[in-house]
Amino acid sequence: MTPPARRDGTPEKKKRDSDMLISNAKPARRQNVKRSQREKKATAQSIANDLGADWLYEDSKSTQNPSTEGERLQKVLAKAGVASRRHAEVLIEAGRVEVNGEVVKRQGVRVNPNVDIIRVDGVRVNVNEEHEYFILNKPRGMQSTMQDDMGRPCVGDMVSEKVASGQRLFHVGRLDADTEGLLILTNDGELANRLMHPKYEVSKTYLATVLGEADNRLIRTLKEGIELDDGKAKADFVQVVDKNQGMSLIRLELHEGRKHIVRRMLKAAGYPVQRLVRTKIHTVQLGDMKPGGIRALNSAELTSLYKVVGM
Template sequence: MTPPASRDGTPQVSNARPARHQHLSDEELRAALAEASGSRTDGERLQKVLARAGVASRRHSEQLIDAGRVEVNGKTVTRQGVRVNPETDVIRVDGVRVQTDQSLRYFVLNKPRGVHSTMSDDMGRPCVGDFVAEQTAAGQRLFHVGRLDADTEGLIMLTNDGELANRLTHPRYEVSKTYVATVLGEADRELVRALCEGVELDDGPVKADSAQIIDTYNGESLVRVELHEGRKHVVRRLLKALGYPVQRLVRTKIHTVALGEQRPGILRALNRAELTSLYKAVGL
């Protein structure tokens, strides 16, 4: 079609662009309009996701949203009916992250002595992977968070949450770990002072965040040591350097996650309070 002419007879050329959505299907058009208006047509309603995650009932979750206490991907949400993707969106209530991805798993194992911190062992030795064989057979790809040497017992975490695992083991976040050591020698306050002041090891200085003598008996002592170091055999080397060789070592706590009465060889899932505390500790 010939374009209309201007008054002087020259063809008039239009600079107008075709409508953005004129070639979109009805479904694509609805999605584009939803994006432009700041709403979503996919995902699940935010209050339903919060209720399923155990934050509160659906009604109370709606009240949290109304009060401006809920964030999605760093933005405060105050409108009801907002839809989210629980597997990818970061949701926080009162600044604390809520774990909404149902595919993520978190376990605590009380590792027995003699068990290796690997998911499998080519030599057939017992390893932590043996204790989650049922979960891995069901398709869960779990891995251990950090290591305990074979002779060290106690708390080790297993998860498929790579970001949390990386941060828990990264020195930057200084996540504390607590050990109870049975050592040769009857310890006194001098040992506590030395642990907290620090010792120069062959790979650099190290010191405990806190230390306590729990008991002394028959030429041995029970000593609790808390530190955020992650170097290999660091607790054993630290106590040996101070003249108290370790006879038995048990990790009892990582940050606020504790073994409590959990027996060796027993596996349990983290509860929501423990998981929330770990997320907060590493800034997730």
């Protein structure tokens, strides 16, 4: 059979297999798409940089790559018990959710629950699953330490038996061995430091059983202030709860944290303390917990503590 002629009239030569070249190049159409995607990413990054909002660009990458670190904000809020995911989306759309001080209205934003600070209607939400918060009713004779070099009974002994936290807890402030009552335990160092700092003036309430039948003069003395060896000290609130057979039960509220402050104030006023129990720190109350009892703080208590120390 005569081979087909080319346009110049000469027959076309038959190609051999060795003359065939297979190209691995991808079609130009696909290459153009990829180049366009790269340009879009570069543009998005440039815009984010200009706005000083790198997290916007990071989030757009996160939605394309499910393995990126962080969780969707609505999921984090749902896990924290704030609302269902759908309701959380409604809260976000309404501008009621803040992440690190910035209002978030866009769905799909990813956050790190262990780092980011999230608020709903201005109230901080505990979304960090690594943080733990407990209150202990410390018995009399127990040292306010997590470990005692002298082998004396201490708070750490009770915690190791009753709290399987997997992390080291520490106590917020101290109660001397003879003082009973409310002690906060946590691994949230920032909250603990603020609760103990004098700047925030976190109130503490005590019930003191004293020698002597107290009257209104004691109330005035403690509220006006009494001179101690390290300066003047005064109570924010004083109440004589009961008097019986030469003893009195006194309720005091103060925001100072000096060592043995309640015992020293009452002794200086002429009413030596026989028994002392701390019943309340800010809004967190001991309630009917028995000595040695321990429980987790509820969300309302934790939110209240966040608020009083400006977290």
